[in-house]
Amino acid sequence: MSRRELGLLFRVRLGKVRFFSPSSTASLAPMLDEHTYDSNLTAETKILDKRSAETEHSYIERNCALFPLVVRVIRSLNWKAVEKNSFSKAVEKHGLSHSMDAFAIIIHIFSSAGLRREALNLLQDIVCYHKNAIGDAFGIFDTLVSWSLSLKSSSLVSQLLIKAFAGSLMLENAVDSFLLAKKIGLEPSVSSCNFLLKCLIERNKVEFVRSLFEEMKTSGPTPNVYTYTIVMKFYFKYGISQAEELLVEMERNAMSPTVVTYGTFINGLCKAGDAELALIYLRELRNRELPFNNYCYNAIIHGFCCKEKLYEAMMIFEEMKSCGLSPDVHSYSILIDAFCKKANVQKGLSLFYEMVTIGIKPTLVSHSSLLDGLCKTGQMESALDWFSKLEALGFKHDHTSYNIIIDGCCKHGDLDGACKYVNEMIGNNLVPDVFVFTSLICGFCKSGCLETAMKLFKHMLDKGILPNIVTCTVIVDGYCKEGLVLEAFELMDEMLRQGVIANLFMYNVIIDGLCKERKSEKAWEIFGPMVKRGLVPDVVIYSTLIDGFVKESKLQEAFKLYARMSKDGITPNTITYTSLINGLCKNCKMREALNLFEEMNKEGVRRDKISYTSIIAGFCRSGDMKKAWTLYSEMIQEGFSPDIVTYTCLVEGYCKLDMMDNAIMLVSAMLKDGITPSTIMCSNLVSRLCYNIRHGALNLFEELIRKG
Incomplete structure (x- = not known):
């Protein structure tokens, strides 16, 4: 059968040609009967087609085995017959050109008959072949249009082609198809453009989105409310103002936003961090009697929860009820998760039982939030019980619930329990992921089982599971705590080769490890390479290094770093100041230490119990008990309760100056506060009392004996 004959048959099926003479009808009868059709061309047909090709520029395919399939589809619209013949197999047997022609006809037949899903499936098959086997999709559009019999047919198929390209992520080809369709006078549907x-x-x-949207507004198809809603969600990535302009534009075009549009706008405001503005906007919708729903309220509740404003979230939750909307499972799940993350599991449970009472069935997400809260607050027995009850309730554990319970076991030292759940997880056909391995590795590292942790790490790599930055940091930290800093460096280099780039936290672990080994100079050496990799040192890294230099009595280097961090615009924190004050005090530079301590207040850095104790200890060592007592009194006024270290410094300072009345008074206050003196303090105090028995000293001595 020639292409001309096939084309004629195609037109007959679509009602484009009528046959009036019996001879013409008879000549087509064999073509309509697939059982009498022979795929091997007869000599007569070959001669006929050869002549036809010379006059009408047609051609004869070297193998026409696909034409019976086309005939079958034309007669019966049989999808199953087509489904068995994939495009790639057709190309392999009959060549690309012939396969494209045959499939193009079938696609037009299906789309014209209203079988658009079938037509789309065939187009996706063609597009997939071109993407994987050829690398481009040049010519698909032209071939499809060449077999079209009407403007409507071309328009339908071009729309489906746009969807096929877009669905296969061949987005440039999809945009090209849109432009080509417009060029030849076709109007793609707004639904295909929205997709x-x-x-x-x-x-x-970004640029394609903006260009396509502007093209639609300029020359069609005219964007509808769904188009604006889709683009609005996109514009929120680049600021609230652009999204607001879309709403104004919709009103200007007399287009009524739907509840989905308003929900998208409110959700966008919340994701942009402005839940307060979203709430104002929602209340305005209510006042204007415009549509809103649960999704709008849930978005705002979630927005306030993300800001940890749980009281406000609960108020909005109650407001939602008062305006006639019943909270759904998402409303409750958002709040349960937020309270559990803030360690208020009791409130989470209260909301959970309220939800159950009013007939809302909790999801696995709701249960997982509670499970996570129980684990993080150390209620492991309750967590394990809750986990085991979930299956009885008909839930099937997923990766999330297993990750939570395994991580909880690891963090609370129950490594046997964690391994049991890993085996159970595998038994349920769930493959442990990087999060499970990281929890186990962290657990074994904390238990001092670095060797076991490394075996797990190797097993993880052997299974093809790439570690993340947290996994690597845990291992690096484990090495550093064992004093194996060199091995930690080697792991960092290996992970870099694997594509895992060290972050500030990992560098801080290494720096901290070196500083603890009294190798602050070595720690300083990796500062430069870290900066070269584009990482900007933060206050934590600076403070760690400064503390390292201070502990090695390298005050000059410590203050150089202090000057550099100020120059780089990084504000020192309480830890930074306390380290420097400690260094100055140990070197008897009390005036400089006091100036730095007062600078903290001027710079708005809050002084804490540790910073007060550091400066008090310095004055006690230098014998200036008057200043030490003044600072101690100031510390009490600031609301900080002295601890064993604060009391020890003061008592020893008074003992050295033989001011035993003051020392005895402090020990009495200490005992009253429920703080037991250390053995060293008791020894020093008893030694002094033996030389100088004072009023009340014997009673104090007896009380110290009772305290052990």
């Missing part, structure tokens, strides 16, 4: 916009947004093709 293309969604796909472009998902792949963050």
Whole structure:
């Protein structure tokens, strides 16, 4: 059968040609009967087609085995017959050109008959072949249009082609198809353009999104409310103002936003961190009697929860009820998760039982939030019990619930329990992921089982599971705590080769490890390479290094770093100041230490119990008990309760000056506060009392004996 004959048959099926003479009908009868059709061309047909090709520029395919399939589809619209013949297999047997022609006809048949899903499936098959086997999709559009019999047919198929390209992430081809369709006078449907916009947004093709949207507004198809809603969600990535402009534009075009549009706008405001503005906007919708729903309220509740404003979130939750909207499972789940993350598991449980009471069935997400809260607050027995009851309630544990319970076991030292749940997880056909391995590795490192942790790490790599930055940091920290800093460096280099780039936290672990080994100079050496990799040192890293230099009595280097961090615009924190004050005090530079201590107040850095104790200890060592007592009194006024270290410094300071009345008074206050003196303090105090028995000293001595 020639292409001309096939084309004629195609037109007959679509009602484009009528046959009036019996001879013409008879000549087509064999073509309509697939059982009498022979795929091997007869000599007569070959001669006929050869002549036809010379006059009508047609051609004869070297193998026409696909034409019976086309005939079958034309006669019966049999999808199953087509489904068995994939495009790639057709190309392999009959060549690309012939396969494209045959499939193009079938696609037009299906789309014209209203079987658009089938037509789309075939187009996706063609597009997939071109993407994987050829690398481009040049010519698909032209071939499809060449077999079209009407403007409507071309328009339908071009729309489906846009969707097929977009769904296969061949987005440039999808945009090209849109432009080609417009060029030849076809009008793609707004639904196909909306689908293309969604796909472009998902792949963050910013310029394509803007260009397509503007093209739609300029020359069609005219954007509808769903188009604006899709683009609004995208515009929120680049600021609230652009999204607001879209709402104004919709009103200007007399287009009524739907509840989905308003929900998208409110959710966008919340994600942009402005839950307060979102709440004002929602209340305005209510006042204007415009549509809103649970999604709008849930978005705002979630926005306030993200800001840890749980009281406000609960107020909005109650407001939601008062305006006639019943909270759904998402409303409750958002609040349960937020309270559990703030360690208020009791409130989470209260909301959970309230939800159950009113007939809302909790999801696995709701249960997982409570499970996580119980684990993080150390209520492991309750967590294990809750976990075991979930299956009885008909839930099937997923990766999230297993990750939570395994991590909880590891953090609370129950490594046997963690391993039991890993085995159970595998038994349920769930493959342990990087989070499970990281929890186990962390647990074994904390238990001092670095060797076991490393075996797990190797097993993880052997299974093809790439570690993340947390996994690597845990191992590095484990090495450093064992004094194996060199091995930690080697792991960092290996992970860099694997594509895991060290972050500030990992560098701080290494720096801290070196500083604890009294190798602050070595720690300083990795400061430069860290900066070269584009990492900007933060206050934590500076403070760690400064503390390292101070502990090695390298005050000059410590203050150089202090000057550098100020120059780089990094504000020192309480730890930074306390380290420097400690260094100055140990070197008897009390005036400089006091100036730095007062500078903390001027710079708005809050002084804590440790910083007060450091400066008090310095004055006690230098014998200036008057200043030490003044600072001690100031510390009490600031609301800080002295601890064993503060009392010890003061008592020893008074003992050295033989001011035993003051020392005895402090020990009495200490005992009254429920703080037991250390053995060293008791020894020093008893030694002094033996030389100088004072009023009340014997009673104090007896009380010290009772305290052990």
